Structures are given as C-alpha cells and as structure tokens.
Amino acid sequence: MINLQNIMETINMIEKEKLDIRTITMGISLLDCCDSDGAAARRKIYDKITQRAEKLVKVGQDIETEFGIPIINKRVSVTPIAMVAQACSEQSYMAFAETLDKAADTVGINFIGGFSALVQKGCTKGDRILLDSIPEALAATKNVCASVNVACTKSGINMDAVRHMGEIIKKTAWLTREKESIGCAKLVVFANAVEDNPFMAGAFHGAGEAECVINVGVSGPGVVKAALESLKGESFDVVAETIKRTAFKITRVGQLIAHEASARLGVPFGIVDLSLAPTPAVGDSVARILEEMGLEVCGCHGTTAALALLNDAVKKGGVMASCHVGGLSGAFIPVSEDEGMIEAVGCGALSLDKLEAMTCVCSVGLDMVAVPGDTSSATLSAIIADEAAIGVINNKTTGVRIIPVYGKTVGQQAEFGGLLGRAPIMPVNRYSSEAFINRGGRIPAPIHSFKN
Amino acid sequence: MRAFVTVIGGDKVGIIYGVTSVFKETNVNVLDMNQTIMGGVFTMMVLVDLEKMNTDFQGLKSRLEEAGKQLAVSIRIQREDIFNSMHQI
Structure with missing residues (x-):
C-alpha cells in the first residue's frame, strides 16, 4: 500500500523539483x-x-x-x-x-x-x-x-x-x-543517428520503424539534484546508487504515461527515452547536478568524470524501469537550454573544448552552442567532423546543433526564447581548417578490434 | 478507476467535511483515508473509487479545486497508478 510519504515524495518531485514528461512524440x-x-x-x-x-x-x-x-x-x-x-x-x-x-x-x-x-x-x-x-x-x-x-x-x-x-x-x-x-x-x-528519438530537433521516424508508434521522453534533472543535496561528502558509490534509484522512479512515470497514451490513441508503444533534459528554468539544470557532486562550476576539471557517472547511472536506473528503452537515453547538455551551463559559459568555466570532451560521455553532443556569426563554414564543418569522429570511434550517437549567430561575437548573447533559452557566444579556435575540409571524400569506418 | 486526493494546508475546523462533501455530491466512494499534521501543516490523503461518479475526471478535479480555494488549502487529485508505478516494483 502506498503511504503518505510516497505520495508526498511524488508530489514534491512534480511541484518543487520540476519532474515532467518532456514529450510524447508520435x-x-x-x-x-x-x-x-x-x-x-x-x-x-x-x-x-x-x-x-x-x-x-x-x-x-x-x-x-x-x-x-x-x-x-x-x-x-x-x-x-x-x-x-x-x-x-x-x-x-x-x-x-x-x-x-x-x-x-x-x-x-x-x-x-x-x-x-x-x-x-x-x-x-x-x-x-x-x-x-x-x-x-x-x-x-x-x-x-x-x-x-x-x-x-x-x-x-x-x-x-x-x-x-x-x-x-x-x-x-x-x-x-x-x-x-x-x-x-x-x-x-x-x-549514428537513432531511429526512435522522441526529442527535437533531431527526431525522425526511421525506415525500420512500425507504421505509427508512441515514444516518450522523460525529464527530471531537478529531482536528481534534490536527491544528491542530502549526500554531501558521501562517496561516489552512494552518489551512483542514489542517481540510479531516482532515475528508476522518473522512468517508471514515463513508462506509465507512454502505455496510457499508446492505449488511448490506439497506437503501439515504442520506447521510453531516459534522458535528463534540462530547461532554462532554475531548478531544471544538468550542470547543477554536476556541481552538486562537488565541482565549483560546471566545466572545471572533473566535469567529464562527473558527467560520465551521471549518464551511466541514469541508464542503469532507467533500463530496469521500462520494458523498451531507446532514443538517446542519457544526460543532455544543451548550453542555451540549461541555466547552469549558461552561467558556466558566462563566467569562463566552460569552453567549447571542454564541451567536446563532455560529449564523449554524454548522450548527445554539442547542443545549442552559439558561436560568432563570422565563424567560417569550414570551421563549422571541422567542429562537426570532430564530433562525428567521437561518435564513430566510440560507437555512440553524437550530434551538433550549433548556431553561428549573425552579427554577434564573443561577449554578446543570443536570446532564442522559450525552451530554447539564451546562449552566450562562445569563442572558436581562430586557426583555419579549410584545407582539411576541402579534401572531401570519406573517412573510412574504424576497426573494431585492438581497442586502446 | 481509483485516485488519490491529497489535501495540504493550514489546519482549521471543517477541512475533512468540506472535502468529503464534494465526494458525496459527486458519488465518489472513499476507500481509505489518512490524515496527520506534518511540520505544523495539515496533510491528508484519501484513496477514492471513481467507478460510479456522476461527473467526469475534470469535473471532479474542478469541484475539489473550488473547495480547496474556499478552505484555503491545496487539493490535488491524481490517478493511483502514478504512485504505484513510481513506488512499487
């Protein structure tokens, strides 16, 4: 039987810690x-x-x-x-x-x-x-x-x-x-795009998918942060275990809603995407979870390790909570959509290079990053190539959603509004990648043995 | 269909009467009830059966919210399943 404490915990998650279903995607x-x-x-x-x-x-x-x-x-x-x-x-x-x-x-x-x-x-x-x-x-x-x-x-x-x-x-x-x-x-x-991702802007219905399906994306960075707030000084064993338990609870709600939507619409259930998706609202930030683990500001040394732990624990907790998991499933790090990331970029703690390192262990990639409007197309291509290389070699999905904001440069900010948030313009490397990008052709598929 | 109604707010005379009056008017049967004062705040959960209610879910929800306004407490109604799925394996 559910007790009063369980009920209050769920209500608190929804009302104070901003637990929500981020998307039902058909x-x-x-x-x-x-x-x-x-x-x-x-x-x-x-x-x-x-x-x-x-x-x-x-x-x-x-x-x-x-x-x-x-x-x-x-x-x-x-x-x-x-x-x-x-x-x-x-x-x-x-x-x-x-x-x-x-x-x-x-x-x-x-x-x-x-x-x-x-x-x-x-x-x-x-x-x-x-x-x-x-x-x-x-x-x-x-x-x-x-x-x-x-x-x-x-x-x-x-x-x-x-x-x-x-x-x-x-x-x-x-x-x-x-x-x-x-x-x-x-x-x-x-x-390595996935065919059942419910999150925009990268959602599409792959050719291997059924006629019509319901995919659900859950959220809840605030819930994970709140769970960690009571663990100051505890070891990472405790931190990982707590994130797993929290991710389990969050995903169970996603699974329930997905089944309900699927039954009411008469459309088969596809997957639950376990992602922790932030919004620009205070209390809904992935960066703040990393900081809760003990980093002064997201982006300082240790951030990649913290994100790796978070991403892995979210997957482990979530996988058991849902009968079919898919999509991108992990922690998103979209700069403009995360209040903590925006502040970290603003104070100079988080650079494009550190973000790239973080994408090696997170679920997506360079997401909602604003760069100077005069960034050359070759530099943008080279950023994409770097990110693609991380995905291809590590057998994971990576993406690039980058905005060379016309007429703006480092020190300024782009305001997108709504869930897309706002982004400080981040500097890019000033040296040219043009001759590299102009070669064209294909970089061959990597070898899958001799992993070092 | 079963649902949990939760009532949270400042303690005063007549909260339980005010809430259960809505149940009577809408033909909602109470299955279980638990009330306490947590940290000085009146907290109550009521498990209700909605099978024979004479209105729809939104109608009941609006009536409860209206009663909550008059009693100056917050009243929520949520299907039981959300709590079961989150807290029971």
Missing part, C-alpha cells in the same frame, strides 16, 4: 505517401499526419489532468522526407516543409521532426535536393525540424556531407539573421 511512417506527382505526395502526407495525430494533443492534456504530471510537449516525427520526396521530380523540397508545417499547425503541436536525410555513406538525388532545401525550409517554417546523419560506425564519415553541412548552417544563420539565426536551432547534424 512517430508516423510516410513511406506509403511517395508519389511521382509532388502535390499528390504532399496531400497524402498532410492527410496522414492530421488523421493519425488528430487526438494527440487532446489525449496528452487528458493524461496530464488525470495523473497530475505536466506533459510539456506533444510532437510528431516522420520518415526522413528525402526518402519520401525523391519519388517526384521536383528540384526543391520547400513545399514539403510547408506541408509539414501546416500539418503541425492543424494538429496543434509546436515541432515536427523529419525534414531529414541519411547520408552517412553517400547522397542520393533526393538527399542532395533535401540538403539544399534546408536553409530556406527552416527560414520559412516555424514548426519544422531538420536533421542529417553524416556518419556512422559501420560506414565512416561522409566528409563531402560534412563540408556541405557547414555551408548549410551558415546559410540558415544568414536567412534567419533577424531572429538570432534561430533556424540553426532547428537543425542537427548526427553521427
């Missing part, structure tokens, strides 16, 4: 919407999304009311549009982005992911058209998120695509220059 396959006539394909896409996700927002709100836990986002991810659109002969996929945007508005969601291409080994005709359409698509739509997978452990790094992505990011920043280059905040460049 993954919808659009593979049956291919058509040699682009307009017909878009009609099918619009109809399918609006029919399948018609009740998504309402069901999310009902569950929120009955269980008393906030469900922050209801979203949709779709099959990478490059796969669907290339059956038609159009030379730009802008119209497809507009269709996704309209469908998102109709069903009342704030983001739809899947304006994507998987080019880790090479580009098809459709992939090229999609990549070229990204800047205009992100500038002209407000709900559409794009992602491009440029590398994977099995096939290496497509350096032509890496070079191209640097240029695409620069162009997107220019086209959205009136709004702090915010278009780049809706674009992720991945290595």
Whole structure:
C-alpha cells in the first residue's frame, strides 16, 4: 500500500523539483505517401499526419489532468522526407516543409521532426535536393525540424556531407539573421543517428520503424539534484546508487504515461527515452547536478568524470524501469537550454573544448552552442567532423546543433526564447581548417578490434 | 478507476467535511483515508473509487479545486497508478 510519504515524495518531485514528461512524440511512417506527382505526395502526407495525430494533443492534456504530471510537449516525427520526396521530380523540397508545417499547425503541436536525410555513406538525388532545401525550409517554417546523419560506425564519415553541412548552417544563420539565426536551432547534424528519438530537433521516424508508434521522453534533472543535496561528502558509490534509484522512479512515470497514451490513441508503444533534459528554468539544470557532486562550476576539471557517472547511472536506473528503452537515453547538455551551463559559459568555466570532451560521455553532443556569426563554414564543418569522429570511434550517437549567430561575437548573447533559452557566444579556435575540409571524400569506418 | 486526493494546508475546523462533501455530491466512494499534521501543516490523503461518479475526471478535479480555494488549502487529485508505478516494483 502506498503511504503518505510516497505520495508526498511524488508530489514534491512534480511541484518543487520540476519532474515532467518532456514529450510524447508520435512517430508516423510516410513511406506509403511517395508519389511521382509532388502535390499528390504532399496531400497524402498532410492527410496522414492530421488523421493519425488528430487526438494527440487532446489525449496528452487528458493524461496530464488525470495523473497530475505536466506533459510539456506533444510532437510528431516522420520518415526522413528525402526518402519520401525523391519519388517526384521536383528540384526543391520547400513545399514539403510547408506541408509539414501546416500539418503541425492543424494538429496543434509546436515541432515536427523529419525534414531529414541519411547520408552517412553517400547522397542520393533526393538527399542532395533535401540538403539544399534546408536553409530556406527552416527560414520559412516555424514548426519544422531538420536533421542529417553524416556518419556512422559501420560506414565512416561522409566528409563531402560534412563540408556541405557547414555551408548549410551558415546559410540558415544568414536567412534567419533577424531572429538570432534561430533556424540553426532547428537543425542537427548526427553521427549514428537513432531511429526512435522522441526529442527535437533531431527526431525522425526511421525506415525500420512500425507504421505509427508512441515514444516518450522523460525529464527530471531537478529531482536528481534534490536527491544528491542530502549526500554531501558521501562517496561516489552512494552518489551512483542514489542517481540510479531516482532515475528508476522518473522512468517508471514515463513508462506509465507512454502505455496510457499508446492505449488511448490506439497506437503501439515504442520506447521510453531516459534522458535528463534540462530547461532554462532554475531548478531544471544538468550542470547543477554536476556541481552538486562537488565541482565549483560546471566545466572545471572533473566535469567529464562527473558527467560520465551521471549518464551511466541514469541508464542503469532507467533500463530496469521500462520494458523498451531507446532514443538517446542519457544526460543532455544543451548550453542555451540549461541555466547552469549558461552561467558556466558566462563566467569562463566552460569552453567549447571542454564541451567536446563532455560529449564523449554524454548522450548527445554539442547542443545549442552559439558561436560568432563570422565563424567560417569550414570551421563549422571541422567542429562537426570532430564530433562525428567521437561518435564513430566510440560507437555512440553524437550530434551538433550549433548556431553561428549573425552579427554577434564573443561577449554578446543570443536570446532564442522559450525552451530554447539564451546562449552566450562562445569563442572558436581562430586557426583555419579549410584545407582539411576541402579534401572531401570519406573517412573510412574504424576497426573494431585492438581497442586502446 | 481509483485516485488519490491529497489535501495540504493550514489546519482549521471543517477541512475533512468540506472535502468529503464534494465526494458525496459527486458519488465518489472513499476507500481509505489518512490524515496527520506534518511540520505544523495539515496533510491528508484519501484513496477514492471513481467507478460510479456522476461527473467526469475534470469535473471532479474542478469541484475539489473550488473547495480547496474556499478552505484555503491545496487539493490535488491524481490517478493511483502514478504512485504505484513510481513506488512499487
């Protein structure tokens, strides 16, 4: 029988420590919407999304009311549009982005992911058209998120695509220059992208997925921090155990909500993503958990070890709490979306180089990092290449969501607003990577033996 | 469907009466009840059965919130499952 203490613990987690369900994301396959006539394909896409996700927002709100836990986002991810659109002969996929945007508005969601291409080994005709359409698509739509997978452990790094992505990011920043280059905040460049990620901006519904599934992303950095507050001076054995227990509880709620949403929508349950996802709100920060472990400021020496422990303990606790775990599952470190990270960058404790080291042990990568607007496309590509190399060699997902904020430089700040937060502009290395990036071609897949 | 109603706030005469009156009006049956003063704060949890209630969940929730306002306490209602899944394996 549940006792009063258990009930108060749950209520405190929700009310004081900001435990919430970060997203219920419906993954919808659009593979049956291919058509040699682009307009017909878009009609099918619009109809399918609006029919399948018609009740998504309402069901999310009902569950929120009955269980008393906030469900922050209801979203949709779709099959990478490059796969669907290339059956038609159009030379730009802008119209497809507009269709996704309209469908998102109709069903009342704030983001739809899947304006994507998987080019880790090479580009098809459709992939090229999609990549070229990204800047205009992100500038002209407000709900559409794009992602491009440029590398994977099995096939290496497509350096032509890496070079191209640097240029695409620069162009997107220019086209959205009136709004702090915010278009780049809706674009992720991945290595080892996962097919069932419910979190934006990198969500898409992979080709190996079912017709329609419900994936849920949980959150709760504040709950983990609160649990550690009573452990001052205790050993890491105790810290790791406490994080595991807390992650278990958080994930159990995610599992419950995922099953409830899946039953009410008549759509199979896919996965729970165990991620600790911060927001710019005070008390909802991953950086503050690391500091609670004993670091003066996030970014000082010891941060990578602290993050490694956190990430691993979250996975261990969460895996037992859910029947299917997937997505990115771990601790996110998006700079602009984490109040503690923003402060750490502001006071000079957290550099881009340290962030890169942290991405070796966290669940995603360089996320929501703002850099000077005059950063060259070759430098952006080189940052992507470094991050992809970490993912490919270590057999993990890494991503880059970087914003060269037009007209701004080190010392200034970009304000994105809402969940995207604000980001101090971080300096990049001033030496050139141009000749390196201009080589193009592919970096071969790594060997999986002789691990040292 | 079963749910936990939790009442937290300053102690005064009539809180239990005020809350259970809503249950009577909405035909909600009380299965278990536990009340104490924690750190000087009135704290109560009530396990209720909603099978035969004569309103919907949102309706009951609004009535309880209204009663909470009049009694100057905070009243929440949440389905039992969220506590079970978090605290029981």
